[in-house]
Amino acid sequence: MNSWIKKDLKYTWHPYTQMKDCEKSPPILIERAKGIKLYDNKGNFYYDTISSWWCNVHGHNHSHIKKAINKQLDSLEHVLFAGFTHKGAILLAEKLISIAPKSLTKVFFSDNGSTAVETALKMSFQYWHNIGKAKKTKFVSLDYGYHGDTVGTMSVSGVDLFNEIFSPLFFKSYKVPSPYCYHCPMNKQYPICNIECIKPLETLLRGKNKEIAAIILEPLVMAAGGMIIYPREYLKKVAQLSKKYNVHLIIDEVATGFGRTGKMFACEHVNIQPDFMCLSKGITAGYLPLGATLTTEKIYKAFYANYDKHKTFYHGHTYTANPISCAAALASLEVFKKENTLARIKSIIPLFHSEMEKFRDLTAVGDVRCRGMIGVIELNKNKKTKIYKEALKQGIILRPLGNVIYLFLPLCIKEKELKVIISKAFKALSNTLR
Numbered sequence: 001m002n003s004w005i006k007k008d009l010k011y012t013w014h015p016y017t018q019m020k021d022c023e024k025s026p027p028i029l030i031e032r033a034k035g036i037k038l039y040d041n042k043g044n045f046y047y048d049t050i051s052s053w054w055c056n057v058h059g060h061n062h063s064h065i066k067k068a069i070n071k072q073l074d075s076l077e078h079v080l081f082a083g084f085t086h087k088g089a090i091l092l093a094e095k096l097i098s099i100a101p102k103s104l105t106k107v108f109f110s111d112n113g114s115t116a117v118e119t120a121l122k123m124s125f126q127y128w129h130n131i132g133k134a135k136k137t138k139f140v141s142l143d144y145g146y147h148g149d150t151v152g153t154m155s156v157s158g159v160d161l162f163n164e165i166f167s168p169l170f171f172k173s174y175k176v177p178s179p180y181c182y183h184c185p186m187n188k189q190y191p192i193c194n195i196e197c198i199k200p201l202e203t204l205l206r207g208k209n210k211e212i213a214a215i216i217l218e219p220l221v222m223a224a225g226g227m228i229i230y231p232r233e234y235l236k237k238v239a240q241l242s243k244k245y246n247v248h249l250i251i252d253e254v255a256t257g258f259g260r261t262g263k264m265f266a267c268e269h270v271n272i273q274p275d276f277m278c279l280s281k282g283i284t285a286g287y288l289p290l291g292a293t294l295t296t297e298k299i300y301k302a303f304y305a306n307y308d309k310h311k312t313f314y315h316g317h318t319y320t321a322n323p324i325s326c327a328a329a330l331a332s333l334e335v336f337k338k339e340n341t342l343a344r345i346k347s348i349i350p351l352f353h354s355e356m357e358k359f360r361d362l363t364a365v366g367d368v369r370c371r372g373m374i375g376v377i378e379l380n381k382n383k384k385t386k387i388y389k390e391a392l393k394q395g396i397i398l399r400p401l402g403n404v405i406y407l408f409l410p411l412c413i414k415e416k417e418l419k420v421i422i423s424k425a426f427k428a429l430s431n432t433l434r
């Protein structure tokens with residue numbers, strides 16, 4: 001065993017990992033990366049088909065982003081963001097507001113996706129308190145949703161193997177069925193279903209709106225809950241119901257933001273106007289941690305008061321608006337413009353979706369679904385595969401979510417690379433399902 005791996009196993013504890021398994025299957029030592037490839041210490045390379053946990057956007061080792069980071073290092077590495085500010089944060093906030101839904105006018109920075117969501121939850125909760133509606137304390141979420149691993153975000157996420165043990169710590173929230181078309185909670189079939197899965201939410205809001213602060217959901221793609229891709233109409237109806245029953249709409253774009261669905265933000269597909277939008281992952285193209293919670297002028301003003309300390313939003317993080325992270329985020333947005341990324345992937349997306357259809361030929365595959373640069377293969381119920389190790393042999397990275405296998409591709413991918421990846425994924429899946 002490599003000496004570095006021995007040290008790793010001696011001193012580190014990896015996330016979502018049974019460390020006992022690492023004795024037989026130790027972690028792979030990655031030494032460098034370029035584009036959509038990761039290179040290990042043995043000279044092997046792997047296509048980064050899941051964008052290094054969904055955050056790498058423009059490929060690894062991008063010269064423009066590296067240059068921006070290095071330039072920032074020469075002037076300011078960090079400064080507290082209470083009582084101080086810096087140009088990078090100001091420019092990034094301005095840029096985010098310019099590309100976000102028009103309802104959003106203010107940016108609160110944090111340092112990851114969970115904290116971006118926690119910020120929205122706390123802001124919504126305190127908003128209602130600040131305006132004299134202190135009974136509005138509950139949240140509504142989808143039963144397959146995922147919003148992070150802090151206690152607050154787990155409380156508004158679905159309960160599964162990953163977080164079930166912590167459920168006694170959760171605060172009480174309402175859950176409604178997810179718009180999971182392949183396993184429709186209403187036993188209907190899209191598109192003739194008339195989006196009947198919205199009814200439980202409407203019933204809940206009609207009866208409990210005076211105690212509900214907000215509904216939170218991932219727009220169009222529910223990521224960690226099983227890469228569930230749902231109809232645009234459902235999201236539109238949720239937005240309409242939130243306005244009708246006077247509850248906040250929190251859109252969690254941590255996984256879907258920054259081009260993943262073919263538009264800068266997934267909520268643009270239906271042109272909704274949320275009260276909060278949570279961002280992280282792709283915001284810095286995967287180079288540095290950063291989170292952001294965008295909200296409205298109306299919510300901001302409910303915290304804006306003379307001599308009333310109780311209306312202040314007492315929340316923050318040490319690395320809020322870190323200057324180096326902000327520099328990376330600004331550079332990533334510049335790359336979107338310089339490389340015309342969103343326009344370029346418009347020609348890639350149809351090819352990707354067409355190539356994904358090949359997986360339907362495998363008898364163990366129950367469903368194939370796609371949105372933008374996200375492709376999903378769901379195996380038949382209770383069908384399991386040892387796809388991870390076989391995929392590594394083929395030179396690609398696939399980390400299943402139960403019996404769901406997915407591709408979460410970097411936006412810089414070329415047509416030739418795409419076809420190679422699909423071919424390798426098909427071979428890996430075929431080999432493990434024999």
